[in-house]
Amino acid sequence: MEDFKITPIRNGTVIDHITAGQALNVLKILNVNENTINSTISVAMHVRSQKGYMWKDIIKIEDRELDPKTLDQIALLAPNATIAIIRDFYVAEKYKVKLYDRVFGLARCSNPDCITNKGEPVETEFIVTSRDPPALRCAYCDRMLTNISDNLI
Numbered sequence: 001m002e003d004f005k006i007t008p009i010r011n012g013t014v015i016d017h018i019t020a021g022q023a024l025n026v027l028k029i030l031n032v033n034e035n036t037i038n039s040t041i042s043v044a045m046h047v048r049s050q051k052g053y054m055w056k057d058i059i060k061i062e063d064r065e066l067d068p069k070t071l072d073q074i075a076l077l078a079p080n081a082t083i084a085i086i087r088d089f090y091v092a093e094k095y096k097v098k099l100y101d102r103v104f105g106l107a108r109c110s111n112p113d114c115i116t117n118k119g120e121p122v123e124t125e126f127i128v129t130s131r132d133p134p135a136l137r138c139a140y141c142d143r144m145l146t147n148i149s150d151n152l153i
Contacts, residue, residue: 023057025149
């Protein structure tokens with residue numbers, strides 16, 4: 001079997017070790033759509049990891065570095081993702097995303113009766129009850145967030 005290669009990028013961000021099947025949701029976080037694409041974006045889904053027995057997704061975005069809020073949202077969908085900042089074709093920085101024990105202001109509660117959905121000046125807060133796969137529980141109403149990607153703010 002021949003290996004499939006994705007073209008290297010000169011400058012930008014590589015998001016590797018995305019949970020298999022989550023690349024399209026990560027693209028939503030990155031606000032990638034037909035009106036916002038200004039540079040090359042490569043997406044590889046369901047590729048074999050170097051470990052050989054696991055599958056992952058990969059996204060490469062030319063000419064863009066990600067802000068901390070975006071990285072925190074990616075951690076909610078892909079807690080094992082690694083971020084590589086590429087400058088002049090070389091890895092300038094590399095690190096893993098971090099999924100904290102509590103998540104503030106990144107997702108909305110799916111309970112319409114939760115205080116966070118009633119127009120009160122309250123920031124959403126979730127407790128991470130599982131890391132792999134990620135599971136969140138609202139700190140105000142105790143509702144489990146069932147579809148994290150559809151409730152990101």
